[in-house]
Amino acid sequence: MSSERLIYLPLGGAGEIGMNAYVYGYGKPGKERLILVDLGVAFPDMDTTPGVDLIFADMTWLKERADRLDAVFITHAHEDHVGALGLLYSALNVPVHARAFTANIARRKLEDKGQVADAVVTASPWPETVQAGPFKVGFVPISHSIPESSALVIDTPAGRILHSGDFKIDTDPGVGEAFDADLFADLGETGVKALICDSTNVFSRAPGRSEAELPGEITRLVGEAKGMVVATTFASNVARVRTLARAGERAGRSVVLLGRAMRRMIEASEATGVLSDFPKVISPEEAQDIPRNNVMLIVTGSQGERRAASAQLARGKYRGLEMKEGDLFLFSSKTIPGNEKGVIRIMNQLSEKGVDVVDDSSGLYHVSGHANRPDLEQMHELVKPEMLIPMHGEHRHLREHARLGESKGLTSAVVVNGMMMDLTADGPVVAEYIDTGRTYLDGSVQIGAMDGVVRDRIRMALNGHVLVTVILDESDEPLGEPWCDIKGVPETGSSKAAVVEILEEDLNQFLLRAGSKTLSDDDKLEEALRRIVRQSAQNEIGRKPEVTVVISRMR
């Protein structure tokens, strides 16, 4: 038996939806040559990550082993697979392989962060392969909700891995390659050691639906509309954007793309040849001179993002265009959990304008980009792997997917971020547990999720913040009275007097009685003052705020 081993280590994406980052390695233990598959982001929310701009996997483990990393492979151009590339590339500094459309987006990610885009190498699809250390990697076209999505065939001395990437089984996806069952069956014939497989839709029991089911219904809806039509979807779903644009064109409407990402994705698609027949578009300025029933806007912001075109149009005029009574707004999209309130806010703002809103609740105007449970089963059967390792999903998705595999006799395991699996033998075995976590892009700074910065923000948001300033003279006697400032704290409480005055009075009473031992010791004094503020506030406003004490000594 060889002392080399084949390892799989998810750093992100296995235990959540988003921030995908999967490491494969081959070699002697601790000396494996490594490749990284995907480098994505997750999106912050006010509940757990207020103020944060982006979230991605903590790459410390990989950075410390950057000398063993041979390449990065990007399966497709969704943000949760490529979004962190520009932020993390400089620490990795190896070639980044991706197919043409994905590479176009990946290069932009690097350029946006002031990096040289040369590192991105455009890959040809399977049966072409890329050699990276002991790995031979092929990009196998697979259908998803973005052009040129790829599964990866990763051939290693210990056998073949099939990393599905995100996928659905769609034999007529509109834009991009159709799912080719024969091709995956062929890959299976050759023998697949491990299928590392998308899990996000494992709880969806109906067979997945094709993108081809939508054009008829969308064309009918747009054709029947009387006023202006506005539609939103993910900009990266180029097939959908084309369907929407064609529906507009067929209804005699001029099409406007609103939102940077919307224009960007269509440009990238045309530049890389995945899209050649997109209807002519006009500018927002041109649209102002056209009767509103001859205009169709396709806009960003399907998730209710406050700054996106959809939210701007819901609030009022945007780029000279304004929705009015009798217009139609179509959400050709699903609301991702957590975004409901933002989407509902837009729906109500549109309702106030008299705009008719149509969403995906009828099932007519949106299909998912991920494989549902029956499609996952079909994939298992086509590939017939020796083992199934569910990836990309929350814990519940990974667990359900593993159970699904096991119910069909497949060896499977629930592998979450930080579990380094040895795949060399017949079944997956935990080789090691790696510390993993999340890194936040916060403004222009990368901070660790555990640094306490965000925790402090949450505490200030929940409790408010009281500042206490005390000045002491050379002999540690208070100079004047203590000063309080409040932010995010009610101005008056139960006694109806100003809260700051109550706090200052209580602090002053304490200082007048405090002994020199306390007054001369910054830590003791600070702790005492904080305790007084919290207790006094509790009595007055029923809450203990965050407290910052500044002690100045005149020495």
Add this chain to the structure above:
Amino acid sequence: MSSERLIYLPLGGAGEIGMNAYVYGYGKPGKERLILVDLGVAFPDMDTTPGVDLIFADMTWLKERADRLDAVFITHAHEDHVGALGLLYSALNVPVHARAFTANIARRKLEDKGQVADAVVTASPWPETVQAGPFKVGFVPISHSIPESSALVIDTPAGRILHSGDFKIDTDPGVGEAFDADLFADLGETGVKALICDSTNVFSRAPGRSEAELPGEITRLVGEAKGMVVATTFASNVARVRTLARAGERAGRSVVLLGRAMRRMIEASEATGVLSDFPKVISPEEAQDIPRNNVMLIVTGSQGERRAASAQLARGKYRGLEMKEGDLFLFSSKTIPGNEKGVIRIMNQLSEKGVDVVDDSSGLYHVSGHANRPDLEQMHELVKPEMLIPMHGEHRHLREHARLGESKGLTSAVVVNGMMMDLTADGPVVAEYIDTGRTYLDGSVQIGAMDGVVRDRIRMALNGHVLVTVILDESDEPLGEPWCDIKGVPETGSSKAAVVEILEEDLNQFLLRAGSKTLSDDDKLEEALRRIVRQSAQNEIGRKPEVTVVISRMR
């Protein structure tokens, strides 16, 4: 024509789901005698109301006219209809009428806030009525997801109003009165001037489903479970809680009620006679001595609330009980928009424990308590009102409901909070626009939504907070160097030096160069220092934090 008029004025609930509060008035304009229907709360969220405990309608208008208020009527005991009673009662100080079960809960609301509960008068159902000024009000039993829900017949000199309250059409609701179509048809026969009608489910196109559809499936699910079974639902859905308990009993399981609200609701139901046949329950302590496959817990926290029993059990041990591999957790509930992430968090924590989670996605284990679109149409047809005014719903619900009515030939109008409608004539006419808004219970203090307290919290959460302390001597010269403290701000930025040091250095440079005009003027100096901090932070960390400047002068 009489100079008296009949008015309808929603202060809360018309434009949102939650915080119901509807005023009716009759009399000469500006001198109408008034009644209030419902006094509910809405629940805060981190996005828009961090730190807030409860939200309710701004009652300023009504408080200023408290001398014209004759009574409060509570339709049912859900928090969004009765939750603000204890907080606002002292300003209203009139009899509160409710049926027995609702009155039980309403009294507790008053007692919880240290008020005398005598104000709550138990009402008998229709055909009994309560006289309140010019109004004769009857409580008409109607099915909903809580016992003894009532529509109100409000007879006035200008005609009859039917205020539906929250309702569904359920002829077999399990606990509480069945929907009696004949009764509503009879009310219609007599002539109904206006139907003020629940709108929350107007977008649900399927006919509503009865509570009676659930016991079979729930009993089967619990009967087939192997380990411990834990089920959650709204505690106030007494019929559901009984169905769950009976399923446990039938499967030979001892039933435990976990969570204060769960025990409270069953107690109130039994005390008021709406429930007489609830299975025997045991304490958590007793349950510890019973094999886990003979135990069923019914717990609070169906919406993922962090402190509720469900979340505690998902995290670990709670009251000596712990979930394990092979146990079953049932969400016999729908997730309210905005609560998805909290519910999903629990699902994943349970998945990590190996617990099987079943939710309402199959439709087998939950039915809604509100009237779907076909049921609303049935209500319109039974009552045959002269006009339909949709209430309780977001703008989109009210608008859709009004359109639904109009499509069937009913005079209707979209009436949102603050629109005082004159119902005297044939159709609703806007009499006046009233300033309305939201009040927050924040700790023990009531603050206005526009007071800026919550806005400051959100800003601190998004941007962090920098404190600057500067001390000046008698001649306005800086004493020592400025001092900075940061909270919720990264400690280091682009220059890798401590952010506070960078800020202090920039502030110090400014102070050394500042002229006496600036140094002697607190406002000018504060503004200058704030600007420096924000600019310096922008360069260093890519973000402009909130800044509080404290200037101390040694005079």
